Amino acid sequence: xxxxxLAVTNFFTDLTKNTVRRKRPDGAHCTxxxxxxxxxxxxxxxxxxxxxxxxxxxxxxxxxxxxDLYGGGAGxxxxxxxxxxxxxxTGVMRIAADRHHTTDVMLGAGFGFGVGYFxxxxxxYWNETTAEFLPQDSFLVPLxxxxxxxxxxxxxx
Numbered sequence: 001x002x003x004x005x006l007a008v009t010n011f012f013t014d015l016t017k018n019t020v021r022r023k024r025p026d027g028a029h030c031t032x033x034x035x036x037x038x039x040x041x042x043x044x045x046x047x048x049x050x051x052x053x054x055x056x057x058x059x060x061x062x063x064x065x066x067x068d069l070y071g072g073g074a075g076x077x078x079x080x081x082x083x084x085x086x087x088x089x090t091g092v093m094r095i096a097a098d099r100h101h102t103t104d105v106m107l108g109a110g111f112g113f114g115v116g117y118f119x120x121x122x123x124x125y126w127n128e129t130t131a132e133f134l135p136q137d138s139f140l141v142p143l144x145x146x147x148x149x150x151x152x153x154x155x156x157x
Contacts, residue, residue, distance in 0.1 A: 058116020
């Protein structure tokens with residue numbers, strides 16, 4: 001499930017960077033093609049380092065919340081808080097290095113944490129106690145067709 005979340009984040013990060021093509025703060029005034037990497041200087045939105053860091057933090061929080069890897073309570077809460085703190089430091093350092101605008105980092109953080117936390121929570125840890133409305137022995141799966149994306153309920157009734 002970690003690889004699923006990281007792959008989803010990486011896919012949408014690359015898709016967004018290649019679609020939006022926002023200039024980086026340190027490359028906005030770069031006019032010399034010989035010294036500037038043209039592709040890299042227009043790959044600011046949204047921050048890949050931050051989105052991947054927050055995906056890992058979201059995964060950490062989801063795992064520690066669902067499985068109580070440290071026995072529940074303070075240990076698991078501290079693991080989640082530490083992961084979010086380190087991911088936040090990554091985002092702050094991307095801004096300080098003048099590689100991303102604040103909005104690049106904020107969106108990368110929100111998107112990454114959302115994928116990291118909700119993907120395993122919904123598709124792997126969701127059970128009868130957290131989703132009593134689902135029929136027994138059923139689960140939600142992602143569904144992608146040519147013109148639509150969504151969720152499908154799969155099971156045996």
